[in-house]
Amino acid sequence: MSTTTARHEFAPAAHPTTWIGHLRGLLERKLPYEKLLPETQPSYVASWIYVFGVATLGALGVIVASGAVLAFEGPAWYHVSHTGLFFNSLHFWSVQLFFFFMVIHLFGKFWMAAWRGNRAKTWITGMLAFVVSVGAALTGYVVQTNFDSQWIAFEAKDGLNATGLGSWFNVANLGQNLLIHVFLLPAIIAVLVATHVLLVRVHGVVPPIDAAKVEAPPVPTVPEREGVR
Amino acid sequence: MSATTQETLEREPWTGPTRHYDIVKEGVIATFVVLVLTVVLAAIFSSPDDPALTFQGWAKSAPDNLYATTVAELAGTSDSATYGPPYNTNGDGQAIGPIAPQKWAGVHQPVDPPNDFVINPLSSQQQPADVADALVTWTSASADVQAGWATRYDTALNDPQGANGDATKVPAGVGGPVPTLATGLVAMATSGALDSVLPAPGQFFTTDNTKQILFLGDGSYLDDAGTANHLQGNEWGMMNETGNFPGQQWLAPFSFWYQLPIFNSDATTGVAATMTANADIYILAIIAVMMLLVIFLPYIPGLRSIPRWIPLHKLVWRDYYRSRK
Secondary structure: OOOOOOOOOEEEEEEEHHHHHHHHHHHHHHHHHHHHHHOOOOOOOHHHHHHHHHHHHHHHHHHHHHHHHHHHOOHHHHHHOOHHHHHHHHHEEEEEEEHHHHHHHHHHHHOOOOOOOOHHHHHHHHHEEEEEHHHHHHHHHOOOHHHHHHHHHHEEEHHHHHOOOOHOOOOOHHHHHHHHHHHHHHHHHHHHHHHHHHHHHHHHOHHHHOHHHHHHHOOOOOOOOOOOO | OOOOOHHHHHOOOOOOOEEEEEEHHHHHHHHHHHHHHHHHHHHHHOOOOOOOOOOOHHHHHHHHHHHHHHHHHHHHHOOOOOOOOOOOOOOOOOOEEEHHHHHOOOOOOOOOOOHHHHHHHHHOOOOOOOHHHHHHHHHHHHHHHHHHHHHHHHHHHHHOOOOOOHHHHOOOOOOOOHHHHHHHHHHHHHHHHHHOOOOOOOOOOOOOOOHHHHHHHHHHHHHHHHHHOOOOOOHHHHOOOOOOOEEOOOHHHHHHOOOHHHHOOOOHHHHHHHHHHOHHHHHHHHHHHHHHEEEEEEOOHHHHHHHHHHHHHHHHOOHHHHHHH
16 A cells, blocks of 8 residues: 555545445435534524423433442442432432423423424434333432332332333342443433434424414415324 | 425425524533532432331331241241242232233242241351251251241231230240241341341342342331331322432322222222232233323324314414414
8 A cells, every 4th residue: 555645535426335325325315414403493493392302401411420420439329428419419309300301391292293294203212212211210219229219129029020021120139220220221311312302403393283374374275184294 | 485285394394484593502501500400409408318228127126027027938928928920939920811921921030038038048147056956957847847837836926816926925836946047037137147148148249139128028117117208109109209309200190090999909809809909010001001102192193183172382382473473
């Protein structure tokens, strides 16, 4: 190989033949930079309800940061350290806020019928993120290593055992639950949330339910049909 | 904008009026506000941390209950001993008619209450001579003889017309080595030794608390503490927390079903008794259906139209609707 290889400017192939070329083409079509990082939004994106989605993300960030500190110090640290108790409290309250914001976000999106216009996958990934978060919270409660975790482990085992899941997901097994809580479920949530946010950017914020009437009042619109739009 | 249908508006990139909107700035500000709010809440309210219960605490505050529970473990009459999968085969677990996933899953975390809770912990420590002798007597006997001793003693101890829970009133000689073993385990718990030995006698590492949780739950000590903290399932305990802290509020749709009399009945026969005995699997089945309905709501006729029938969206987009009139 020559040590004086000339620098080339590679123009993207119009018809890529490689997997990576197809992936690049897909991303360029579905998610160009102006969609990914827009400086404007439709005029209807003007309500406090839109804040709760991003507030949920903010709370998730605080959960991860405070949880990382707790993970490095171990699950029993906060029992014996004031600093530990403070970080545990940050983790506890950020989880409460996370669910509070997420539930408002969910209700808001329901009443906005935010799945319209081919946005069903956005709704589904959001709901899945909620469901997995409930599991993450449950495992968090059983790794507190205090009375509450004893009680929750004893009570929750019956429900899990009744479904057969308890054979593999044992809430009385501290080691298993620590791993699930600290790595597995956060990783799944991260993937779901990232997918959810990217889908929002791909499809844009759903227009108001009566947008057509507002945008073109004199022209009769086609009757809305039942279905996923 | 010309003859644009609602469907086109929803599917195509927006071509109507826009406004400046910096989502990165919004995200940074939101995260900062949430962080400040979290710090304030943490600083003012702290977080719950009631110490874990211990077998030593149980032995000191309710020794008779620990004694009776130990006897029940040896006799195979405790909740754990009769639980079934995933711990043992001494029960079938919960089911909805012929649908019995608990039974189908089988035994994956074997727990043998007489040995795991009583005999192995006692055997792992140096014991007084009478307890050591009782251990030899017990382990030398056949399973049938062991069961006979333990069952006779368990029956005599809990006879409402007899001892009624008072071990001193059980006639001497009933139960062979059982009373000595139970006394030995209570003494071991009182010293604190049982807490560290129970999860894995003779092992260095312990990460699994299944045996401790099951044994603790077989007596009244854990249950009484749950009641005192308003954590019982029939009082919305699933979403309660110790003290005055918020618990898992997001489990409200789950906890709701446990409040219904049909899943919370004292009946011993009939539909209510069956539904209560199998409440967990019935309620989880209901929750699974509800969850699927919500997850796939965009595809479900009727449900997906509710926001059109009850137009709360007019509140969300009131500025837009007003400005475009």
